[in-house]
Amino acid sequence: MSKYLCDLTWSDVSDYLVGRKDIILPFGSVEEHGYHLPLSTDGDIAIKISEGISDLTDIIYAPLVWYGVSNSTVSYAGTIMVDFSSLMIFAASLFNSIKNNGFKKIYLISGHLSGSEISALKEAGRRCTDLEIYMLDYSLLSFDDIMESERYHACELETSLMLYLYPNKVDLKKAVDEEIIVDKYAVNGLSKTKSGVWGSPTRATKEKGKYIYQHIVNEFSAYI
Ligand SMILES: [Zn+2]
Numbered sequence: 001m002s003k004y005l006c007d008l009t010w011s012d013v014s015d016y017l018v019g020r021k022d023i024i025l026p027f028g029s030v031e032e033h034g035y036h037l038p039l040s041t042d043g044d045i046a047i048k049i050s051e052g053i054s055d056l057t058d059i060i061y062a063p064l065v066w067y068g069v070s071n072s073t074v075s076y077a078g079t080i081m082v083d084f085s086s087l088m089i090f091a092a093s094l095f096n097s098i099k100n101n102g103f104k105k106i107y108l109i110s111g112h113l114s115g116s117e118i119s120a121l122k123e124a125g126r127r128c129t130d131l132e133i134y135m136l137d138y139s140l141l142s143f144d145d146i147m148e149s150e151r152y153h154a155c156e157l158e159t160s161l162m163l164y165l166y167p168n169k170v171d172l173k174k175a176v177d178e179e180i181i182v183d184k185y186a187v188n189g190l191s192k193t194k195s196g197v198w199g200s201p202t203r204a205t206k207e208k209g210k211y212i213y214q215h216i217v218n219e220f221s222a223y224i
Contacts, residue, residue: 003054005062013101016060021104022224024061025094026050027121029068029112032076034154034197036175037162039078042068045158046111048165049138052217057224059107065094069116073153076196084120091124095131105132107224113139136220146211148203152180155199157212164209175201 005013005023028043038044043064050061070081082090098106108121118135125133143157151157162170177200178193 003058003060004051005060008060013060017102020059021102022059022107023098023103023105024050024053024059024107024109025098026061026064026109027068027112027117028064028066028110029070029081029114029117030066031068031070031073031079031081031112032154032196033158034175034195034201036171036173036197036201037154037159038169040169041154041158041162042111044111044166044169045161046109048161048213049109049111049216049220052213053107053109053221053224056217056221059224062098065091068110068112069114069120070112071116072114073196075192084116087117087120088124088127091121092127095124095128095133099128099131104130106134107220108133108135109220110135110137113137136223138216138220141216141219143212143215146208149200152198154195154197155201156203156208157199159201159204160206160209161212162209163204163206164213167206172201172204175204177202 026046028046030039033041043066047064054061067082069084069087070079073079074081095106110117122135147156149156176195176197178195178197180193180198
């Protein structure tokens with residue numbers, strides 16, 4: 001039976017809370033991912049990771065929060081973002097509402113692993129008392145055994161995940177590899193690539209995506 005919060009009735013949730021107090025809350029973004037992936041990529045991946053963990057652990061998962069902090073891609077058409085403080089205040093309010101329902105543990109899944117996004121969610125978590133919050137950040141997992149290139153943006157890793165999870169959303173013929181030069185000391189001197197890709201999506205395969213997805217879901221399910 002689905003453990004997607006919005007498919008349940010209030011009495012289903014009430015019954016669940018008698019036995020356990022944990023919930024998964026996914027975050028995405030609406031931002032450019034090159035010529036070959038849709039703006040929904042981060043959210044799409046976070047939803048599937050949440051579903052996969054829920055299937056293995058029977059934990060409820062909440063609907064995804066689509067808008068995030070996307071400072072480094074905001075100059076591309078289609079990227080729609082909220083700023084750091086807005087996300088932090090919104091997330092803190094959401095965490096409190098979840099707590100008021102009777103939940104005591106929130107597992108955050110972010111498909112959009114920008115530094116500002118993660119910092120905003122962590123800061124929101126610090127403002128909530130009587131609640132355990134965990135950031136299941138898949139950028140902390142290693143995929144060196146299967147990846148042939150570095151993990152950046154719209155890269156081999158994200159493209160492989162999308163090829164496995166949503167093959168109809170990927171147009172691999174349009175994928176291009178690009179490198180970005182970043183001034184690591186610049187506060188706001190963000191570099192751009194022409195395509196919006198930073199990495200090597202042409203090395204992506206469905207098989208790599210399956211391996212990476214299963215590794216993420218198994219690792220986080222074991223942690224929970
Ligand atoms: Zn992404």
